Amino acid sequence: MVVSHSPALARAAVDLALEMVGETPPPIAIAAGAGDGIIGTDAVKVAEAIDEVASGEGVLVFMDLGSAVLSGTMATEFMTTSDEVRLTDAPFVEGLIAAIVLANAGASLDEVDREARAALGPKRSQLADEGAASTAESTVAPAESAVAASDAVTAEATLVNPDGLHSRPAAAIVQRLASLDAKVTIRDITTGKGPVGANSLIGIMSLGAKQNEVVAYSATGAAAQQAIDTLLEMTRDGFGELAS
Incomplete structure (x- = not known):
């Protein structure tokens, strides 16, 4: 589930991730913008999107900026699903791609969240920073x-x-x-x-x-x-x- 201040940013990030999977991706929902073209996030919309995507296997929530985290946290008070809902600190783009690929392969919520959180590892390694590379490997x-x-x-x-x-x-x-x-x-x-x-x-x-x-x-x-x-x-x- 994707929370963003910008509908265009959220849609582009999801579209990029979907390029990596087949025609039957895992359930994905977007809550982006504060309505009427206003940049921002809305906790009620986030809760509705969580309920929409919940399928009994847990929901992983990606957020782009600080207030999106606040909306995500508030949304857990408004949602109706009994699924485990987890707010991840994974990078927005790289983490989303990693998560969708692994979720599409049938991985658990824990596995998907762990993969998403590690998503900056390859970039750090490719930038040839020895300290960062060792972190990526770990x-x-x-x-x-x-x-x-x-x-x-x-x-x-x-x-x-x-x-x-x-x-x-x-x-x-x-x-x-x-x-x-x-x-x-x-x-x-x-x-x-x-x-x-x-x-x-x-x-x-x-x-x-x-x-x-x-x-x-x-x-x-x-x-x-x-x-x-x-x-x-x-x-x-x-x-x-x-x-x-």
């Missing part, structure tokens, strides 16, 4: 230790798409693997970064893996081989980004 979804087991299915592949594992390929990986019974990690062999969980858009992006770098995929679980085969196919196809 906040991305941790790789499952079980993937390092001796029975893990592993494979290596070279990234061929021009922009490597940026946001769109990362989102595609999360969603393609979501239905498979497998725990998967990705490591950038070329740079030594990782491993990170393949169920985390933020984790994958934090690798900063570029074209011609070699990545290692590792998976355990009943569908481990299928997960690895899927990743290898996606990598060979350049995640759909190769010129025809």
